[in-house]
Amino acid sequence: MQSISAEMKTDYKDWMKFIPLVIIGGMSYLVFKDLINGPLSYGLLTIIGTMICILLFFAGVMAAFRYTASRQLSKWKEFLVILLPCTLNFLFIGGVLLIDLLYPSPVIHFGTIGSILIGLLFLGFIIFFSVWAKTFILPVTLLALYLPELALSQTSLDEITQIVISMTATYSIIGVYLLIILKREKGKASV
Numbered sequence: 001m002q003s004i005s006a007e008m009k010t011d012y013k014d015w016m017k018f019i020p021l022v023i024i025g026g027m028s029y030l031v032f033k034d035l036i037n038g039p040l041s042y043g044l045l046t047i048i049g050t051m052i053c054i055l056l057f058f059a060g061v062m063a064a065f066r067y068t069a070s071r072q073l074s075k076w077k078e079f080l081v082i083l084l085p086c087t088l089n090f091l092f093i094g095g096v097l098l099i100d101l102l103y104p105s106p107v108i109h110f111g112t113i114g115s116i117l118i119g120l121l122f123l124g125f126i127i128f129f130s131v132w133a134k135t136f137i138l139p140v141t142l143l144a145l146y147l148p149e150l151a152l153s154q155t156s157l158d159e160i161t162q163i164v165i166s167m168t169a170t171y172s173i174i175g176v177y178l179l180i181i182l183k184r185e186k187g188k189a190s191v
Contacts, residue, residue, distance in 0.1 A: 036150055041107050046097065049092075049100070052092075063085070064084060137177070141174060148169035148173075149166045
């Protein structure tokens with residue numbers, strides 16, 4: 001395994017096309033959540049820190065997978081190696097947000113038209129990525145996370161009831177989607 005791993009070259013050109021997908025895919029969750037609350041505005045440090053964080057996470061996960069593939073590790077050690085970039089990523093983004101809270105950076109306000117254009121740009125990306133990857137997990141999870149919250153905010157229900165119904169709807173939508181995928185995969189396997 002080690003000799004094969006040493007002979008294999010990492011195709012960085014192929015990996016480079018996934019970096020924008022990971023960055024925009026991760027940011028889409030944040031952008032759509034913020035769009036629900038009104039026009040977008042972000043601190044400069046938060047924008048730069050988030051992009052750096054996503055790049056570091058991508059590089060860390062790639063290194064962890066390469067490390068675990070080239071060595072024979074127990075499942076527990078493999079889990080710890082893969083958990084390391086996740087933990088470091090969590091600490092990094094927490095540090096960026098804390099520093100931005102303590103030492104506020106200039107805020108960029110996108111306004112209503114800018115927010116709509118950014119939302120449409122991210123929506124276009126999500127549709128393109130879903131068609132390209134032949135999976136609709138990204139739009140389904142975005143709808144499941146934010147559509148119930150948005151719909152319930154237009155009602156006169158109290159906040160706790162809205163939260164309970166929203167969480168129930170979110171888990172139900174994701175569960176139904178996963179059941180549909182599971183049935184489809186079982187159907188393909190039986191053919």
